[in-house]
Amino acid sequence: xxxxxxxxxxxxxxxxxxxxxxxxxxxxxxxxxxxxxxxxxxxxxxxxxxxxxxxxxxxxxxxxxxxxxxxxxxxxxxxxxxxxxxxxxxxxxxxxxxxxxxxxxxxxxxxxxxxxxxxxxxxxxxxxxxxxxxxxxxxxxxxxxxxxxxxxxxxxxxxxxxxxxxxxxxxxxxxxxxxxxxxxxxxxxxxxxxxxxxxxxxxxxxxxxxxxxxxxxxxxxxxxxxxxxxxxxxxxxxxxxxxxxxxxxxxxxxxxxxxxxxxxxxxxxxxxxxxxxxxxxxxxxxxxxxxxxxxxxxxxxxxxxxxxxxxxxxxxxxxxxxxxxxxxxxxxxxxxxxxxxxxxxxxxxxxxxxxxxxxxxxxxxxxxxxxxxxxxxxxxxxxxxxxxxxxxxxxxxxxxxxxxxxxxxxxxxxxxxxxxxxxxxxxxxxxxxxxxxxxxxxxxxxxxxxxxxxxxxxxxxxxxxxxxxxxxxxxxxxxx
Numbered sequence: 001x002x003x004x005x006x007x008x009x010x011x012x013x014x015x016x017x018x019x020x021x022x023x024x025x026x027x028x029x030x031x032x033x034x035x036x037x038x039x040x041x042x043x044x045x046x047x048x049x050x051x052x053x054x055x056x057x058x059x060x061x062x063x064x065x066x067x068x069x070x071x072x073x074x075x076x077x078x079x080x081x082x083x084x085x086x087x088x089x090x091x092x093x094x095x096x097x098x099x100x101x102x103x104x105x106x107x108x109x110x111x112x113x114x115x116x117x118x119x120x121x122x123x124x125x126x127x128x129x130x131x132x133x134x135x136x137x138x139x140x141x142x143x144x145x146x147x148x149x150x151x152x153x154x155x156x157x158x159x160x161x162x163x164x165x166x167x168x169x170x171x172x173x174x175x176x177x178x179x180x181x182x183x184x185x186x187x188x189x190x191x192x193x194x195x196x197x198x199x200x201x202x203x204x205x206x207x208x209x210x211x212x213x214x215x216x217x218x219x220x221x222x223x224x225x226x227x228x229x230x231x232x233x234x235x236x237x238x239x240x241x242x243x244x245x246x247x248x249x250x251x252x253x254x255x256x257x258x259x260x261x262x263x264x265x266x267x268x269x270x271x272x273x274x275x276x277x278x279x280x281x282x283x284x285x286x287x288x289x290x291x292x293x294x295x296x297x298x299x300x301x302x303x304x305x306x307x308x309x310x311x312x313x314x315x316x317x318x319x320x321x322x323x324x325x326x327x328x329x330x331x332x333x334x335x336x337x338x339x340x341x342x343x344x345x346x347x348x349x350x351x352x353x354x355x356x357x358x359x360x361x362x363x364x365x366x367x368x369x370x371x372x373x374x375x376x377x378x379x380x381x382x383x384x385x386x387x388x389x390x391x392x393x394x395x396x397x398x399x400x401x402x403x404x405x406x407x408x409x410x411x412x413x414x415x416x417x418x419x420x421x422x423x424x425x426x427x428x429x430x431x432x433x434x435x436x437x438x439x440x441x442x443x444x445x446x447x448x449x450x451x452x453x454x455x456x457x458x459x460x461x462x463x464x465x466x467x468x469x470x471x472x473x474x475x476x477x478x479x480x
Contacts, residue, residue: 001043002056002111009104016097026084033077040070057113060469065245066110068325069238075443080230082439101128109242115179126152132231144222151219155209162202169195188257203250210243213300214277224293229336236296237325267308274301275405282412289345291416299324306386311475316385318466323378331367333444334360341434351423359436361421363444368417372410378454
C-alpha cells in the first residue's frame with residue numbers, strides 16, 4: 001500500500017508532462033488527489049501498515065500526518081484547477097507535475113522506516129517544491145526560490161551529518177549500525193550518550209530548518225510571500241508537518257535512550273524562541289503574505305514546545321499539527337484570492353477586502369480568529385491542551401511566556417488583518433477582473449468547516465490515532 005501511495009502521484013506527475021493541453025492538464029490534479037485519499041483511508045483502516053519492502057512502514061505519528069497531507073492536498077487540488085484557469089496565459093506543465101511529485105515525496109517521508117531513506121525523501125520535497133515558488137517568474141520569486149534551495153540545502157546537510165552521528169552512536173557503544181527506526185529505538189539505551197546528544201542537536205537543526213523554526217526560518221517569509229497561495233498552503237500545512245514527523249521520530253529514539261529530559265529542554269527552548277521571533281516580526285507587518293509566514297514560524301514553535309512537555313503536551317502538539325495545517329489552508333487560499341484581486345500584498349494598497357471579495361475577505365478574517373487560538377475554533381483546543389500541560393507540570397514560566405507571546409502575536413497579526421479586510425477598496429482594486437468563484441472559494445470553506453468541527457468535537461478515530469502516537473513515543477512512567 002505504501003509503495004502505491006508513493007508511485008501513483010509520481011505517475012500523475014509523468015502524465016502531466018505528457019498531456020499537451022494547458023487547459024485540461026490541471027484536471028488530473030483532483031483525480032490523483034482523490035485516488036490518493038481513497039488509498040490513504042484504506043491504509044489507515046487496515047491493521048497492516050507495513051510497506052512492500054522492509055524500509056517502508058507507517059508508524060502511529062505517520063498515520064496522522066498521512067491523513068492530514070492527503071486531505072489538505074485533495075482540497076487544494078480543486079482550488080488549483082480554479083486558480084490555473086485564471087492563469088491561462090502561463091504554461092502549467094511544470095507546476096502540475098511538481099505538485100503531484102511533491103505529494104509523492106511527502107508520502108515517501110511519511111512511509112520511510114529508515115533514517116537514510118527519510119533523509120532522501122525530505123531532500124526530494126525541496127527539489128520538487130522549488131519550481132512551484134517560481135511560478136510567477138518574477139525577480140522576487142527567483143530570489144525566494146534560490147534562498148529556499150540554499151537554506152534548505154544547509155539544513156538537510158546538517159541532518160545528514162546528524163544521521164551519521166546517530167549511526168556512530170551505535171558503533172561507539174559496540175553495536176552494529178542500523179538506520180532502521182525499529183532497530184535504533186531497540187538499541188538506543190546502550191548508545192554513546194555524547195554522540196547521541198550531538199546527533200539530536202544536528203537533526204533538530206536540520207529538520208527544524210525544513211519546519212521553519214527559529215532561527216532557521218529565514219527562507220519562509222520570501223518563499224511564502226512569493227509562492228501562489230495554493231503552494232503556501234501545502235508548504236505550511238503539508239511539508240512542515242512532514243518535517244515535524246522527522247523530529248518526532250528522532251525524539252522517539254532519545255526517549256528510548258532515557259534522554260527525554262535533554263531533548264525536551266531543547267525543544268521547549270526552540271519553541272519559545274520561535275514564538276518570540278514571530279511576534280517581533282509580526283508587529284507592524286505590512287505584507288499580509290509574509291505575515292502568514294511568521295504565523296507559521298509561531299505555530300512550528302508551538303509544535304516543538306508541546307512535544308517537549310511530556311505526554312499531555314505531545315497530544316496537544318499532534319492535534320495542533322492537524323488544526324494548524326487546516327487553518328493555514330484557509331488563510332493561504334483566501335490570501336491568494338485577495339492578492340489576485342488587488343495585485344498587491346501590501347496593506348498600503350489592500351483595504352476593504354470584505355467589500356471587494358466578501359467570501360475571501362470573510363474567510364481571511366475567520367482564519368485569523370482561528371489561527372490566533374480563539375474559541376470556538378480548533379487551534380484553541382490544541383493550544384489550551386499545550387498550555388495545560390505546561391501549567392500541569394509546574395512550568396509556570398513556560399506557560400506564562402506562551403500566553404504573553406500569544407497575546408503579542410494576536411495584536412500584531414490583528415492590526416494587519418483588519419487593515420486588509422476593513423475600509424473601502426480603491427478605484428484600482430475595484431477595476432481588476434478577479435472575483436470570488438466557486439473553485440477558489442469552496443476549498444477554503446471546506447477547510448474552515450473542518451476547523452470549526454474540530455473546535456467543537458474531536459472525532460473518536462482521530463483521538464485514537466493521537467493517543468496511539470503518544471503511547472508509541474514511550475514517555476517515562478510518571479511523567480505528567
